[in-house]
Amino acid sequence: MSMAILIRLAMLALLAVFLVQPEVFAPFFALFTTRGAPPIYVQSDLLSLALNHMAIVVTAVLGATVIAVGLAVLVTRPNWSEFLPLSRALANIGQTFPPIAVLALAVPAMGFGNGPTLVALFLYGLLPIFENTMTGLSNLPPTVQEAARGMGMSDRQRLWQVELPLAMPVILGGVRLSTVIAISTATIGSTVAARTLGEVIIAGLLSNNIAFILQGGLVVGAIAVLVHDGFVALERRMSRRAGQG
Amino acid sequence: MIELQSLTKIYDGVTVVDDVSLTINSGEIATIVGTSGSGKTTLLRMINRLVQPSSGRILIDGEETSSIPAYELRRRIGYAIQGHGLFPHRSVGRNIGTVPRLLGWKQARIAARVDELLDLFGLEPGEFRDRMPHELSGGQQQRVGVARALAAGPNILLMDEPFGALDPIIRAKAQDDLLAIQRRIGTTIVLVTHDMNEAISLGHNIAVMDQGRLLQFAPPADIIARPGTPFVEALIGSEDRPFRMLALQRVRDLIEKGPASGPAIDAWANARAAYAELLWSGREAAPVQEGGAPVGRITRAALQSQAEKPV
Numbered sequence: 067m068s069m070a071i072l073i074r075l076a077m078l079a080l081l082a083v084f085l086v087q088p089e090v091f092a093p094f095f096a097l098f099t100t101r102g103a104p105p106i107y108v109q110s111d112l113l114s115l116a117l118n119h120m121a122i123v124v125t126a127v128l129g130a131t132v133i134a135v136g137l138a139v140l141v142t143r144p145n146w147s148e149f150l151p152l153s154r155a156l157a158n159i160g161q162t163f164p165p166i167a168v169l170a171l172a173v174p175a176m177g178f179g180n181g182p183t184l185v186a187l188f189l190y191g192l193l194p195i196f197e198n199t200m201t202g203l204s205n206l207p208p209t210v211q212e213a214a215r216g217m218g219m220s221d222r223q224r225l226w227q228v229e230l231p232l233a234m235p236v237i238l239g240g241v242r243l244s245t246v247i248a249i250s251t252a253t254i255g256s257t258v259a260a261r262t263l264g265e266v267i268i269a270g271l272l273s274n275n276i277a278f279i280l281q282g283g284l285v286v287g288a289i290a291v292l293v294h295d296g297f298v299a300l301e302r303r304m305s306r307r308a309g310q311g
Numbered sequence: 312m313i314e315l316q317s318l319t320k321i322y323d324g325v326t327v328v329d330d331v332s333l334t335i336n337s338g339e340i341a342t343i344v345g346t347s348g349s350g351k352t353t354l355l356r357m358i359n360r361l362v363q364p365s366s367g368r369i370l371i372d373g374e375e376t377s378s379i380p381a382y383e384l385r386r387r388i389g390y391a392i393q394g395h396g397l398f399p400h401r402s403v404g405r406n407i408g409t410v411p412r413l414l415g416w417k418q419a420r421i422a423a424r425v426d427e428l429l430d431l432f433g434l435e436p437g438e439f440r441d442r443m444p445h446e447l448s449g450g451q452q453q454r455v456g457v458a459r460a461l462a463a464g465p466n467i468l469l470m471d472e473p474f475g476a477l478d479p480i481i482r483a484k485a486q487d488d489l490l491a492i493q494r495r496i497g498t499t500i501v502l503v504t505h506d507m508n509e510a511i512s513l514g515h516n517i518a519v520m521d522q523g524r525l526l527q528f529a530p531p532a533d534i535i536a537r538p539g540t541p542f543v544e545a546l547i548g549s550e551d552r553p554f555r556m557l558a559l560q561r562v563r564d565l566i567e568k569g570p571a572s573g574p575a576i577d578a579w580a581n582a583r584a585a586y587a588e589l590l591w592s593g594r595e596a597a598p599v600q601e602g603g604a605p606v607g608r609i610t611r612a613a614l615q616s617q618a619e620k621p622v
Contacts, residue, residue: 212392
């Protein structure tokens with residue numbers, strides 16, 4: 067087993083222990099507290115916060131993936147190419163509109179809770195997935211597509227059996243970007259009462275407790291790094307299998 | 312039998328294929344030769360409707376191809392291209408099984424067919440079935456590409472510069488293998504190439520194309536002896552003509568009785584190779600053997616008479 071895998075396993079183990087038994091780390095986080103403030107955030111169960119945090123991220127990214135990949139597939143079909151500028155503009159707007167502004171606009175419509183955060187993350191995640199899918203689908207080896215046509219695959223069979231599988235590593239790269247961004251951005255959802263790990267950070271900000279801010283940030287960061295590396299490993303495996311690695 | 316009738320393809324006002332008519336008999340190899348931009352690939356791709364003709368008809372065994380849905384037509388016609396076009400994300404076995412799977416064959420039948428084809432192309436099934444295309448050599452990839460084209464047992468095989476990406480030695484071997492396999496399974500082959508040597512050594516008939524027009528469609532000996540236009544003559548090359556004529560013949564058809572000394576020549580070698588050997592070794596005649604047994608001799612005079620322009 068390589069060093070890189072060992073380090074990630076250790077990180078995963080630390081993360082798991084912290085989420086289940088945060089008190090174990092009290093002596094460490096006590097270093098960052100002043101005037102006898104509590105070193106560990108206990109107002110909510112960290113594990114359930116983390117799970118809810120990830121549930122929001124996964125739901126938002128799944129939605130963004132379906133829509134962004136669907137749009138990219140659509141505009142790479144010959145009869146739909148005129149919709150490319152429109153789709154690209156949509157994805158761009160989703161990316162440029164600040165998530166915090168989305169939250170502010172969504173709360174009056176949807177109320178407090180998970181909803182506004184889901185919408186913000188969904189919009190924010192569209193662009194990387196859309197652009198990567200476009201890149202993946204427009205850079206397929208021409209001889210392979212020619213062969214697929216010559217074999218008598220229908221347009222749909224070509225899409226599912228050849229184009230999407232070959233573009234998959236690049237598409238996954240986009241999903242990875244969106245996921246990692248969503249994991250960190252989800253923290254601001256706690257300002258509108260979404261149950262995410264941002265709650266810990268905000269509690270720290272409100273009570274001027276650096277230990278809270280630190281543990282919230284570290285947990286989110288650790289999850290993001292592990293998820294990122296998981297995606298990279300998957301992408302590599304797929305590319306290598308197809309001889310592109 | 313493939314009948315092309317007045318096929319024309321016009322792209323944006325440019326005539327790429329201009330009123331081409333020809334008939335390819337079942338079980339024969341027709342080679343289409345021409346320079347790049349001659350329209351030879353477009354002509355080939357109209358047969359399986361990868362290119363839609365602007366006008367004209369194509370009949371396969373009397374049936375007009377435009378009456379068959381394009382994808383269905385393509386599943387009935389093998390297609391092998393330069394650079395093989397193997398699916399990089401699928402194993403060799405899955406690649407070869409592509410068309411049978413599209414046709415809805417049972418798993419067991421596909422597996423048996425894949426192994427049969429790997430055997431036919433000299434690739435040990437157990438060793439190659441589960442390999443990925445990028446793990447093969449160029450020659451092996453090319454063979455898998457042809458095997459894939461033949462998987463569903465098509466009556467017709469279209470090949471677009473199938474050996475273009477191979478180096479000369481592997482290329483010659485691949486051509487021999489293709490001839491051997493074609494003799495065995497009797498598929499009608501239409502092969503596009505820019506290489507006159509390849510066209511001559513593979514084709515029962517050669518179609519010479521230039522600027523979208525079919526200049527001549529004839530057996531190799533006719534093309535060499537009686538080129539229809541100056542362009543065809545230039546493509547053959549006047550200094551190579553006698554040797555190309557020789558290359559069309561086998562030593563076994565020119566054997567005579569009598570003594571000869573020195574190393575023997577195989578009866579199945581082509582006459583050009585035999586002539587080269589006699590010139591090089593400075594002999595007037597050489598013994599000929601078939602299957603290791605002496606069967607007579609071949610003389611320089613006999614070979615020379617074959618290199619003359621036929622009357």
